[in-house]
Structure formats: C-alpha cells, structure tokens
Amino acid sequence: MGLRLIFLGPQGSGKGTQASRLARLMGVPHISTGDMLRQAVADGTELGQKADAIMKAGDLVPDELVVAMVGERLAMDDAVCGDLLDGFPRNVVQAKALDGVLTDPLDVIVQLDVPHEELMSRMLLRAAAEGRADDTEEGISRRLEIYWSETAPLSDYYRESSVVVHVVDGFGEIDEVTGRVALALAVE
Ligand code: ADP
Numbered sequence: 001m002g003l004r005l006i007f008l009g010p011q012g013s014g015k016g017t018q019a020s021r022l023a024r025l026m027g028v029p030h031i032s033t034g035d036m037l038r039q040a041v042a043d044g045t046e047l048g049q050k051a052d053a054i055m056k057a058g059d060l061v062p063d064e065l066v067v068a069m070v071g072e073r074l075a076m077d078d079a080v081c082g083d084l085l086d087g088f089p090r091n092v093v094q095a096k097a098l099d100g101v102l103t104d105p106l107d108v109i110v111q112l113d114v115p116h117e118e119l120m121s122r123m124l125l126r127a128a129a130e131g132r133a134d135d136t137e138e139g140i141s142r143r144l145e146i147y148w149s150e151t152a153p154l155s156d157y158y159r160e161s162s163v164v165v166h167v168v169d170g171f172g173e174i175d176e177v178t179g180r181v182a183l184a185l186a187v188e
Helices: 015-026 032-043 046-057 063-073 092-101 116-130 137-151 154-160 173-186
Strands: 006-007 030-032 084-085 107-111 164-169
Touching: 006 015, 015 046, 015 084, 015 107, 015 173, 030 063, 032 046, 032 084, 032 116, 046 063, 046 137, 063 092, 084 137, 092 154, 107 154, 107 173, 116 137, 154 164, 154 173, 164 173
Parallel strands: 006 084, 006 107, 030 084, 107 164
Antiparallel strands: none
16 A cells, blocks of 8 residues: 655745655655646646636636546556645645545645745745746735635644644755655654
8 A cells, every 4th residue: 555645835835846755755656736737738738728827827726627637647557556646635625525536545744834934035036047927926925825725724624634744844955854754754
C-alpha cells in the first residue's frame, strides 16, 4: 500500500516545490491541479478554454470541472498505489468529493506555514521572474484571500475526520523545509 497525502499551503509557501520533492522521495505521482490546468490552457482543450480567464483573475475554476479532472487522474495506473495531491482540494466541496472518490482513506495532510509578509514578497519575486499570467498584484491578493477563507479551513475539516495534519514551518531554505517535512512524515 502506498501513501495518499495532501499538501496544503498558501500561494508562495513553497508548496509546489516541496510537493514535487516529497513525491519523488516517496515514489508516488505528484498531482498538481494548477499544473494540470495550466497545461490544459496551453493545449487549448475545452477545459483549458473554460479555465483560462478564471485563472488569470485568481478565482477558482468551478468545482465540478476540477473534481472531474482529478477523478480521471486518480484512476490512472500510476496513482493506484498512492499519490500526493497539490492544489486540491481547495475547499470543503472538493474535499467531500474527494472523500467520495477515494476507496482507501487519506493518510496524512502536510500544511506549510509561512508568515503573510514573506508570502507577499516571495510571490512578487516570482511574478517578476516567471511572468505567470495570474501573478499580478490583484491576482495574488485574490488567491491569498481565497486561500484563507476557503482552503485553510480544510485543516480543521480533516482533523475532525481524524486525518493526521502535520503543520510544518515553511520559512527557511528549500532543503531545510524538505527535511522538516520528511521528518514529520517519518515520525508519524
Ligand atoms: P497557486 O498556489 O499559486 O494559486 P496553483 O498552481 O495551485 O497556484 O493554482 C493556480 C490557479 O489554478 C488557481 O488560482 C485556480 O484558478 C486554479 N486551480 C488550481 N487548483 C484548483 C482547484 N482545486 N480548484 C479550483 N481551481 C483551481
């Protein structure tokens, strides 16, 4: 049996970077809904066409579209024995949909914590370096606002369902943070 885990953390917390490293360490696929949606936009698929403007504004793509996309991804062979979800679920509706799709229970949640001022400055640096379409100042604040109101409450949702939630300090060097996450998972 593999491991099923979810990475939670605000934009700029280093969630994507840490999720990809951890997935490699644990030998499970890294399933990032942000990456999948950006790919759909780049490929100009029907989903991508629907998601494009919504993502640029920093809003959430409708739950039913994202849930269907993740459902298909989780049904693929490589995800049968475990996976690491990054960017999903993003609200309680998606979390409940995921509960309905999974046949075996979630193992653990990793929540990366980073102070708000550090998040803003990291995001603005990334905006300058990568030029991502949703990395405008409005897009960034919109995404952070949605994170605190809709995504952050998921840690309580999972605690109430008796899923272990590890809160890990995401402030520091990338390697240092990876070490903390690995340690948290090892001592679980
Ligand atoms: P960030 O963490 O910087 O917001 P992501 O790559 O996780 O970046 O997501 C980028 C955008 O993709 C989001 O702002 C949203 O529009 C869309 N998105 C990603 N995951 C989801 C999801 N689970 N539900 C709805 N929209 C999503």
